[in-house]
Structures are given as structure tokens and as C-alpha cells.
Amino acid sequence: MTAFARAFRLHTPDGERYDGSVYPSGRCLIDHRERGLATAWISLQALKDDNPGALIEWADGTEEQL
Template sequence: MSTFARPFRVHLRHGQAYEGAQFPSGLVVVLEDPEYGLVVSAADVDALLRGYGGGHLEWPDPSTSTEP
């Protein structure tokens, strides 16, 4: 696994979408409200989706990555 955080977008069942990142340890964080800095974290992707009651993740295309 990369030594950098991997960005993703989580799409919830009710249509809302949030930006997030997965760290090398598996920990994930999602920014729910950028104005107030409200974030959600979970031990891994499965726990995150369980906590949200479902949804799916959209990972960026690796060919467009700006990672060194």
C-alpha cells in the first residue's frame, strides 16, 4: 500500500456525497461540513459504510493521480 492517503468520494444511499481519505493504516476520514470542520472517522471502509447505513465509494482514476 502507498505511504500516502488515498482520496475517495463516499456516495450515501440518500444521494449525499462527501470527500474522504483512507490512510495507510486503513483508517478513513470523511469531511461532512468543510465550513465547520465536521469530520467522521472509522477504522476501515467497511465500518464507515456500516455507520452510514450503506452507500459506495468512488476511487479516483489512478492514471490521473498527481502522487509522486
Template sequence: MKPAFTRGFRLHLPGGAHLDGAEFPSGRVYVLDDPEYGLATAATSMEHLLEGYHSARVEWPGDLLVPLALFQDLAAAAAELAAAAPGQTADRARTVLGRLTEYLGADAMARTPHPTEDRTEKH
């Protein structure tokens, strides 16, 4: 059954980048490769689109943000982090953030404040 309306999706590329896209009721799909310059890719179906984006993963609205296996992996890593000796916590924290970055995209690390950064709002 085809959707009655256009629906958006996110195309996760290997390396952590992601692209926004839309699937139309006809089955055609568009992905914004470079919105700043208006570059996009169009395909007659999602299957055809994915042939050009090897190893990409499609995220639909309502999909789990973090799959269960990744969540369990991160929970185990967080438990190890809590039990780590004080000198090992930074390395373990980087491991957890690395796994999140791998799944959520390269910007996850950039959005995470460094432990020594002042997190208070400056006026």
C-alpha cells in the same frame, strides 16, 4: 497491500448526495460530513465506516465515472429520445437526466440548463 500515501475517495450516499473522504496508509478513514462546521466521521477501516453508511458506494480516483451498465442504459434512452415524437422528447430527456442524477448526485439536475434558458454569456 496498503497504499504508501493517503488517497482520497468519494462516498456516494443513497439519494444522490456525496461526501469527500480520505484513507490513510494505516487503514483509517475520514469522511467530511459537514466541512462548513468541521464535522467529520472517522473509522478504523473502510469496512467499519461503511457499517455506518448503509447502501453507500465508494468511488476511488480512476474509477469509471459512469459504469458500463448505466452507460448502456443511458445510450438506449438517448436513442429512444431521438426517435420520440416532438411532444415526448421533454419527458424522455427528464428520464435520462433522472438516471444521471441518481448516479452522479443531486447536483446533476441543478447544473443542467433548462431548454428555455438563455445559454449566452451575459456581460
């Protein structure tokens, strides 16, 4: 069975919110809609390391403090 990407919203300490997803490969992508850009990380851990104090709100309603 093929795995699906997992959607989340990243809440930064300065109040910004970004939609993102984690892919079965482990890579993460954040969409910067207002700027027309996207940022990618090699792993969820790399995203966490670059965003201390942020909060991940998973699409299923659970949260994870970074």
C-alpha cells in the same frame, strides 16, 4: 517506501456526497465541508458497515457499492 492516503468520494443513498480518504493505517476520514466537521472510522470495513447502500467513488475513477 511510504504508502499514501487514497482519496474517495462517498455517495450516500439520500444523495449527499462527502470527500474522504483512507490512510495507510486503515483509518478513514470523511470531510463535512458545509458543517466544518470530520468523521473518522477505524477501518474501511467500519465505514462500509455504517453506510449500507452507499457508493464509494475512488479518485482513480473506479466505484465500489457498499
